Amino acid sequence: MPMIDQVVVSPPAIGEVVTRPALAGAGKRRIFGNDDVAADLARVSLNSIPVGFAGGVIPAGVLAWVLRGQVPAPAPLLWFVWMVLAHSARVAIWFASRPEAELQSHAGLWLLRARVSVLILGASWAVLPLFMLPTSPLDELFIATVIAAVCGAGVAQQSSDAPSALLFMLPSAIPMGARLLLSPEPVLQAAGYLAFMYFAYLALATRRIHASFLELSRLRARAERQSLYDALTKLPNRSALNLRLKDALARAKREGTEVAVGYVDLDDFKRVNDTHGHDAGDALLCEVARRWREALRDTELVARLGGDEFAIVIEGIDPDTAVVQLTAVFDRVHQAVATPISITLNQFVQIGMTMGVARFPIDGTDADMLLRQADEAMYQLKRQKSTRKHWWQLGVNETQAPQQGLPGDP
DSSP states (O other), X not given: OOOOOOOOOOOOOOSEEEOOOOXXXXXXXXXXXXXXXXXXXXXXXXXXXXXXXXXXXXHHHHHHHHXXXXXXXXXXXXXXHHHHHHHXXXXXXXXXXXXXXXXXXXXXXXXXXXXXXXXXXXHHHHTHHHHHOOOSHHHHHHHHHHHHHHHHHHHHHTTTSHHHHHHHHHHXXXXXXXXXXXXXXXXXXXXXXXXXXXXXXXXXXXXXXXHHHHHHHHHHHHHXXXXXXXXXXXXXXXXXXXHHHHHXXXXXXXXXXXXXXXXXXXXXHHHHHHHHOHHHHHHHHHHHHHHHHHHOOTTEEEEEEETTEEEEEEEEEOGGGHHHHHHHHHHHHHHHTTSOEEOSSSOEEEOEEEEEEEEETTTOSSHHHHHHHHHHHHHHHHTTTTTOSOSEEESOOTTSOOOSSOOSOO
16 A cells, blocks of 8 residues: 555544533534435336326227217327327336436426326326217216226326326316216216215325325335434444445546545543443534534535444545645534533533545545545554644555554544
């Protein structure tokens, strides 16, 4: 490994009990992602499109064939062509949304597109009675039966998303039911009442299914979030760090930028635990995590690895100005904990830290190698805690003779 120059920021005094107030912070910054529930709704709605293509185009074709002798010639054909185009547009939307990253990052937009396309389909079925102009109650009942069957199938297909189900059903259901109720034929009036009861039942059923789906989606999102976040500090955990770091490395390869990984250990944390108790130690970790969340930007991530060890990932580093960029970031990291931290009602501590930093691609080309290099650099600097001038170090200094053992509080 090549020798890399160290960059300095002097550490604060450590383990000192003082009485100054802790730094006040601004609110929490969300580190990960988009609306998981919207993504689930969009995913289910979009994935039903291929089946809906067959379930919509085939009945439309059969109906156009049946009506060819009763309706002026162009109307059934034009209507069928329109239905094919509308379903084909939905297939194109489904195909464009297939990359999971695209769907996850723009979930709300894809859900809106799915709902608009469903509304267009519902309106397309609603125009069916307009050009048939039935002349007998039998024709009216035939149309009503077709509309009811189509609405039932569409609602079943879209039942996980109640707005989509209603957007499909209402354009057809309301005019059809009103048309039956306003008919002078008693049989058709009775059919109108039954139709509205049927449509109301469909709406109620899809509302209940939609509510159950939302609850399951929220539970899944909560479980996934808990699996990626540390329970105490609410920071991303090691699993989330690995996911973020792999994505960062992939982007860096494409864009020709660097990624830095810092491995941080709090100095004399064990002394705080031994002197003030584990509750005080937990309070210290939570406050440090909160301050770091506020200090870091979207291209920077802090994760808790366990105990008093953390990792920091910085993306988008220009190779020509890497040291300057890292110095600016780590200045913010240092300043965030420079103010004494409250650990009990009337006690504050000044915390120090040690960090080793590895850079992609200089020190490693994969996540595991970068973390190992940063960890080794941190421990190398930790061994010099009593004499060092710097609190963080770039890379492993190969000219330094290895030493056995570590200070009493690693």
